[in-house]
Amino acid sequence: MAGHSKFKNIMHRKGAQDKKRSNLFSKLSREITVAAKMGMPDPDMNPRLRLAVNAAKSQSMPKDNIQRAIDKASAADAENYEEVRYEGYGPGGSAIIVEALTDNRNRTATAVRTAFSKNGGNLGTEGSVQHGFERLGFIFYPAEAGDEEKVLEAAMEAGAEDISSSEDGHEIWTAADDLHQVAGDLEKALGEAETVKLAWKPNLTVEMDEKGAGTLLKLIDALEEDDDVQTVWGNYDISDEVMEKVGA
Numbered sequence: 248m249a250g251h252s253k254f255k256n257i258m259h260r261k262g263a264q265d266k267k268r269s270n271l272f273s274k275l276s277r278e279i280t281v282a283a284k285m286g287m288p289d290p291d292m293n294p295r296l297r298l299a300v301n302a303a304k305s306q307s308m309p310k311d312n313i314q315r316a317i318d319k320a321s322a323a324d325a326e327n328y329e330e331v332r333y334e335g336y337g338p339g340g341s342a343i344i345v346e347a348l349t350d351n352r353n354r355t356a357t358a359v360r361t362a363f364s365k366n367g368g369n370l371g372t373e374g375s376v377q378h379g380f381e382r383l384g385f386i387f388y389p390a391e392a393g394d395e396e397k398v399l400e401a402a403m404e405a406g407a408e409d410i411s412s413s414e415d416g417h418e419i420w421t422a423a424d425d426l427h428q429v430a431g432d433l434e435k436a437l438g439e440a441e442t443v444k445l446a447w448k449p450n451l452t453v454e455m456d457e458k459g460a461g462t463l464l465k466l467i468d469a470l471e472e473d474d475d476v477q478t479v480w481g482n483y484d485i486s487d488e489v490m491e492k493v494g495a
Contacts, residue, residue, distance in 0.1 A: 274477055275303040276316040277348050281328050283320035294427035298443050301430075305441055326350045333359045334376045337466050338367040339459030341483040342376035344447045347475045355475040362473070366466035367459075377447075379482060383408075384426025385446035386419040392437045393417075405432035416441070420448065449482030460485045461493040 279299045286293035290300045296317070303313050331352060333345040343363075349355040363370045386407075392398060395412040402410045402419045406429050409420040421429045423445055430443045455463060463483055470479045 270472075270474065271306060272303075272308055272312060273474060275299070275306060275308055276312065276319075277328060278477060279303060279313060279316035280319045280326075281330070281348055283317045288317050288320060297427065298430075298445075301439070301443050304439075331355060332373070332377075333370060334373060335359075335363050335368055335370040336376070337363075337481065337483070338462040339453060339455050339483070341453050341455065341459075341463055341481055342379050342449070343368065343466070343470075344376060344380060344480040345470055345476055346478045346480075347473075348477055349475040355473070358473050358475065359470065362466060362469040366469055367462040368466050376482075379451065380447040380449050380480065382423050383446055383448050384421035384423055384429065385442065385444055385448070386421070386426075386430055386433060386440045387442035388417040388419070388433075388437055388440050390414060390416045398437065401433055401436040402429075405429045405436070407433075444478075447480040449480075452482050452484040454484045454486070455489065457489050457492050460489050464493060 279296065282293060282296040282299045286296060288296070290297040300313055300317075303316075328348040328350050329352070331347045331349055333347065333356070335343050335345070337343045345359055347355050347359070360370045362368075388398060390412075393401075395417070398412060398417045398419075399410055402417075406425055407419045407421050408425075411418050419429070419433070426443065426445060430440060433440065460483075463481075463485075467479050467481070470476050
């Protein structure tokens with residue numbers, strides 16, 4: 248899996264390790280609340296909120312939970328979350344970007360730094376690895392959405408920049424500013440996507456051996472288990488063979 252370019256693999260791993268549904272729903276709720284607070288509380292008028300709501304729906308989050316998270320944005324006692332990005336290095340020279348929503352920067356920074364140091368990594372300074380990634384929109388459709396030709400035609404028509412298809416499904420990349428519009432057009436042609444989100448796509452990937460991959464996956468798990476961490480991106484490439492050996 249190439250640092251989230253073979254996105255389905257990492258999403259599958261995340262789904263498997265996020266057995267604690269309450270933990271996953273908490274992260275999704277936090278993103279919905281922040282998105283609603285930053286713009287209109289109507290998903291049709293607020294692209295970021297629409298993406299957050301769609302992500303919650305794709306994880307079978309109940310409608311009542313979604314609405315409560317939206318309502319929480321206008322509550323007098325609502326927590327004030329801020330977006331924080333951390334950058335660092337994992338095993339084997341891999342580069343990692345961590346996105347968090349937090350109401351306590353010190354707590355989150357300490358937790359992220361600890362996860363890196365205990366799992367073969369080093370937390371870097373802001374901007375230390377970002378230059379090796381592009382900020383793009385990412386849309387994923389499972390293989391059942393259609394054959395490669397059908398999805399390619401729909402993606403090109405919608406204005407997508409790049410698409411790759413495999414037996415796992417279809418990965419569609421867009422300019423960051425075009426994500427909402429492209430996702431909307433694709434939904435009309437192909438139905439609702441499984442994943443729609445802003446992503447950090449690596450320009451180059453680092454191939455991981457068995458030892459490095461095992462430590463790296465522990466680092467990713469440690470980061471994703473933290474309530475404040477929303478997403479973890481990397482430039483690593485782990486082959487299916489190595490994945491099997493490390494039991495992921």
